[in-house]
Amino acid sequence: MKILPVEPRHIPALSALAAKTFTDTFGHLYPPGDLQTFLRASYAHDVLAAEVAGPDQFWRMAWLGDEAAAYLQACPVGLPHPDADPAREGELKRLYVDTSHHGRGIGKQLLALGLGYLSERYGDAPQWIGVWSENIKAQALYRANGFEKAGEYGFVVGGVTDREFILRKR
Template sequence: MQIIAPTARHAPLLQQLMRATFTETFGPLYPPADLAAYLDSAYDLERLAAELADRRNHWQLILDDAGTPVAYLECVPAHLPHPELRPEHGEIERIYVLQSQQGRGFGRLLMERALAHLGERYGDAPQWLGVWSQNVRAQALYRAYGFEKAGEYIFPVGDTQDLEFIFRRQP
């Protein structure tokens, strides 16, 4: 196993991982057209390259022993729709692990790296994340690290509207 900070040259591999983990996690919930529209938009290669190049964003990519991406993390300046959120707060935008790699501690490892990064970059400012309202496993992980529900919002996936929870942690 190796953990790297991906660059633009990793964008195609990261894109494959992002599409695969989202589809594994949420794909069965959506009509095929909604899923395809979301994947094409959210994981567009050009958009991903721009996110990787943005110095405000923090990425970590876990590669297995063969060099295949199996999990990733992205932290960004906070932008969730919450009245108490400020631009100087940090957000864990994504933590995903391939289903075949779950249970190996990668989610916790990435969570700890995310919290360390947010602490270094944003100090004692609140830390934020969004999580699907039905993803109780992820919510349990976030609660174990001190996050609490602070709000809700609607997250569109194609024409499907998902209820998302906003979680906040005060370091």
């Protein structure tokens, strides 16, 4: 396995992986039309290319041979919490592993890489992550890495609002 910074040439693979992992994880929650609209708005090539090229963005992809297996995005915190300060605190915004590669430790490696980046960039300021309230496995991983629940918010996809937990590591 190799973990590489996301480059413009990786955008098509990132787009496909992002749409697949989101659908595998959450697709059952939404009407098909709402899901497709969300995927186009969030993971289209031009949308991801702009995000990857943005300032203060940290993107990595894990590759197994030529196959994109997982990805990570870290950036200034954007979660809706009154204590979150994007000028001085960071967030692990996205961390997804393709279901066919679960259990190989890829998520843990990306998490460690992302936390290391946030520590370098923001020092000892709090680190943040949002997680679906029913993703118990991810919550356990984050808890094991020092994150604690700091709040909740609604994540909207079309006509559905999911309950999300806001986790913070001090």
